[in-house]
Amino acid sequence: MKRSLATLALAASIPLALSACTGGTSGGTSAGSPSVATSVDAAKPVTITFWHGWSQPHELKAINATIASFEKAHPNITVKSTGNITDDKILQGIRSGNGPDVVSSFTTDNVGAFCNGALVNLDPLLKASGIDKDTTYVKTMVQYTSFKGVQCALPLLGDAYGLYYNKAMFAAAGITAPPKTFSELKADALKLTKQTSTGYSQLGFMPLFHMYENAPAHWMSQYGITWLDSSGKSALASDPKVTEFLKYQKDLVDSLGGAAKLEKYRATFGEEFSAQNPFEAGKVAMAIDGEWRVASIKADASKVDYATAPVPVPDELADTYGRGYIGGTIVGISKTSKQQAAAWEFTKFLTTDTQSLVNFANTINNVPSTPAGLASPDLSKDPEFQTFIKVAGNPNTTTTPASPNGGEYQVLFQNFAYDYESGKVSDLAAGLEKVDKQIDKANAQTAG
């Protein structure tokens, strides 16, 4: 009995040791110059695979229309696309050798990880095709698509963030204009909030960092915060604006009823990308969100009476109102692609064909990534969408820096911010210093 039990226990323990670590040692190459032809033999049919993240019906319709335009212009190339793909899946696919030819990601934070050998360097292909990246694409977008001098991706539409507000609720509360400063945001949020003994019948603004697009990075751009210093070290503790921001957010949380009460209300919200989104469903009066929400509200047939405005700024930076955070969709070619010439043809079309870019941007309400697209007379004139075009073009608008391990520095800070907003952290300065150390160690561990 005992021996059989021992065998059983050993057998049951085996999977623990086999969990993750039997990877082979197939060496890859860091993103260097791909030795591929930049033109495709038009007589030879080629099929390429394309992984992207769009998932909502109107988004899929838009990307499929773009693919159809490409296939019409390149009859020998067929594009097989798969949607709703996350960055984890992209990186795992490429590492396993079963990745697609062309990939698209919504997370510019991961450019550092992509440039670490997963995607090919596009500079030689741009050069061979006679494309000057600095004049063809919006300059800040070119910056967030390269890491340490390797242009491993190109921008395909941008995402700017703004404030959505419920006009009917504003009118009912006697508020005539959207808040422009953090003080106004707090005052309006309190005015628009109707608390009950156990929760809320209406919440002016959900300040918790777990609230979908309320990620610290999306707010902190309003201060122009420096995440990493010039040597790549975390600089959160030494930047007084970080402390100021966290204190402001905590004060807002406490003023609106405290983290526990807000968290209980947040648990009743539907999914972010659905008609049950709390802003669309009228559970909150204001929300920080991306420009895509304009299209989602239409697609979901939401009856919310809304308007958009830039995200408010700190009081002392009131003159910079109009700024925001910008990220975007990026496109690159997998290092495992065996059809790199056709993949480049498709990438080039996706990122430079003005008409296609404008049609795509209009359908999913994204910001075009080329000056030609932004200047196009065909670009949507919807005033709610135009807010985001202006935020994207504002000189004070910023993005987050690329790092070798993607957005790990943001995740570590975010985890700390969750603890701070809920009152678990008493010594803010010491906590931020600890986060700095964690970020530096995580970056050093990734560097190898």
Place this chain on the structure above:
Amino acid sequence: MATLDLSAAVSPGLRRRRRKQRLTILAFLSPWLLGTGLLFLYPLASTVYFSFEHYDQINPPTWVGLRNWSYVFTEYAGFWPAMRNTLWLVVVMVSLRVVFGLGIGLLVTNLKTGSKLFRTVFYLPFLAPPVAATIAFAFLLNPGNGAVNTLLGHLHLGQPGWFTDEHWAKPGLTALALWGIGDLMVIFMAALLDVSREQYEAASLDGAHALQRFRYVTLPTIRPIILFAVVTGIVQTMQYYTQAIIAGKVASGVVDSPGTSFEPGYPHGSTLTLPQLVYSLGFQHFDTGSACVVALVLFALAMAFTALLMRRGSGLLGEED
């Protein structure tokens, strides 16, 4: 020595027969040897080897010595919370599952009427797929509008933030584990039905009441089954992943959608377990070396727990077994 002398004295014919016997034994053993070698020893050796390498699964690995070990134990923020959570689950969840499983087993074996109905009622939840069961539980236990808290509110009782309050997240997961107790119930039922009726009768004649009959007749008889339940429970709990990650995802509101990176452990790292770290380090951060360190820690813990429980005399396996 005697064996050596004897082997030296055997005839060539006998030696040939013995060699043939050995080869036959090896031939019969070969599927097991092959399986163990390929599926256990080689991966285990690889895991140990990669724990000393920096390997991002795309560039060639490089030797870094003990750096991954030092990083995981002294610098990686998630390791100790995950270790504490895993040990909490091992101690509390496994104990409660065994006690609850045995209790339900006793109940349904001793019921005079309706035992079939109770067996079905307690076994059915075990058949629910873990992901579906966890999502259903997260909705039922939703602190804002879940059925459980609504009922508790009507009864003027406290309304915990089940999967949103760090103090209630693990008890919530434990409740889920107890709900799906059907597998243990069946095993205990079989063991309880195997206990000799004569022993119960003899104990009753000696004047033993129900509790004494359970203590002195039932428990010693089913002790190997309890040991089995505890050991397999510990090993299963050491691999606890799906329910914790799904509950965290549903409760945090973060959909695993493009552009949104869900970090396991919501709320405040309370549902973070060591297997999640293996996945997160290995396949989200592509830090293979550190993932291997965590996998080895898990393996060592599982072996240590098993050895402790099976130690003759002081473990669950008694002297007489």
